[in-house]
Amino acid sequence: MALATPFTPLDRDETLSEKVYARLRSALVGGRLVPGQKLVHRQLALELGVSPTPVREALLRLVSDGALDLDARGIAWVPRLPPDRYAEIMELRVMLEGRAAAQAALLATAADIAGLRAIHARVMEARRIGDGAVLLAENERFHFGVIALARMPVLQRLVESLWTQAGPTISLLSGLPRPVSPSGHPHDDLLHALAERDPDAARAAVERDLREHAVIVAPLLQ
Structure with a gap:
């Protein structure tokens, strides 16, 4: 005799x-x-071409994730992170993304690194011509590309949660002129560390990248 299932079919x-x-x-x-x-x-x-119900459910889920807030009328909005919350998120990103980069340095193939180099080239071109949208998209692709190489799915989900909360704040960087520092872009250091299979250098490159971003963004949140 078959046991009754506790689940009901998913509706549309x-x-x-x-x-x-x-x-x-x-x-x-x-x-x-x-x-x-x-x-x-x-x-x-209307914009997504669906009924209001799934949109409302998705928004409430993002509120539960800490990515959105609700105002007194129940309208969801993207919060401006308080400086202390942004600092906490960035410290966690340093820890987790640094750990992922160290692991990626042990596992990345030459083809993997070549793919990341191509993404970074698009990051730098977008930065050169001032295309903020492409810059943000390719930077995201680069970081999550490194994380994927670590093959640590639990860590990746944690980092995705942090990016969900901090992504809108990171967008504040796109309108700011940011010349490359004399020591070069941290992505270059990371790519070199991956090629050399140097976990410590990979972790240090990610830490430098994230902390340089934080130094620029933090004053904008005051």
Whole structure:
């Protein structure tokens, strides 16, 4: 005799809710939503071509994740992180992404490194021509490319959560002129460390990259 299952079939709205959640989370991680931006579920539903219900569910889930806030009317909006919360997120990113980079240095192949070099070249070209949208997208691709090489899925999910919260704040960098420092871009140091299979140097390069970003962003949050 077959046991009764405790689950019911997923309906279309539940499936759409997941898709909407993924789309909004990607926009947050990539800095395509900015601090202070309101997300009205009915307007989003029109833009995404779905009913309001899955959009509302996705927004509430992102509120639960700490990525969005609700105002007194129940409208979701992208928060501007307080300086202490931003600092905590960046410290956690340093720890976790540094650990991933160290592991990636032990596992990365020549083809993996070549792929990352191509992404970094697009980062630098976007920076040269002042294309903030491409810069943010390719920088995100570079960082998560390194993390993927570490083959640490639990760590990757933790980092994704941190990026979901900090992505809109990171977008503040896109409008600022940022000449490359005399010591070069930290991505170059990281690529060299991966090629040399040097975990300590890989970790140090990520730490330098994130801390240089934090020094620029932190005053903007005051």
